[in-house]
Amino acid sequence: MLKANQLTALGLSALLSFSALANQAEALLIDNPYVREMPPSAPATGAFMTFENASDADVVLIKAKSDAAKIVELHTHIHDNGVMRMREIPEIVITANQQVELKPGGLHIMLINPTRALKEGETVEIDLEFKDGSTTKISAPVKKIMGMGMNRGDGQGRHMMGQ
Numbered sequence: 001m002l003k004a005n006q007l008t009a010l011g012l013s014a015l016l017s018f019s020a021l022a023n024q025a026e027a028l029l030i031d032n033p034y035v036r037e038m039p040p041s042a043p044a045t046g047a048f049m050t051f052e053n054a055s056d057a058d059v060v061l062i063k064a065k066s067d068a069a070k071i072v073e074l075h076t077h078i079h080d081n082g083v084m085r086m087r088e089i090p091e092i093v094i095t096a097n098q099q100v101e102l103k104p105g106g107l108h109i110m111l112i113n114p115t116r117a118l119k120e121g122e123t124v125e126i127d128l129e130f131k132d133g134s135t136t137k138i139s140a141p142v143k144k145i146m147g148m149g150m151n152r153g154d155g156q157g158r159h160m161m162g163q
């Protein structure tokens with residue numbers, strides 16, 4: 001049984017999505033998705049892409065999942081005493097008529113505990129879920145990313161140590 005407040009939330013999100021396009025997933029253009037190739041022993045890797053919100057309403061990404069990783073989280077980087085650290089965030093907001101780029105050193109989708117070795121040439125399917133309940137599936141090729149000025153290996157190692 002749905003509680004009263006859940007019903008209210010459902011009604012509200014239906015109303016909001018109605019005022020823009022059909023739903024948030026359809027309002028979003030996704031460019032250049034890719035997953036960074038990591039050594040097979042790496043505990044995690046990142047998925048990156050550019051979101052373009054072509055609508056007049058904010059689009060809010062609240063969840064990602066993939067069969068390529070046991071855990072999938074939305075992450076950002078923060079500066080902590082001069083050290084870049086990753087932190088899980090509950091959502092990524094793509095403001096109306098704006099672009100948001102997920103990239104190394106910034107926002108990303110974290111693929112933790114990959115279920116298979118992710119090598120260049122493979123494709124990772126990722127399901128994205130938005131605040132209004134709409135979803136979309138993307139296919140992200142695995143790519144080798146060199147020299148982005150980031151010691152991502154170290155960062156991810158520390159991240160997996162629970163910091």
Ligand SMILES: [Cu+2]
Pocket residue numbers: 046075076086087108109110159
């Ligand atoms: Cu991360």
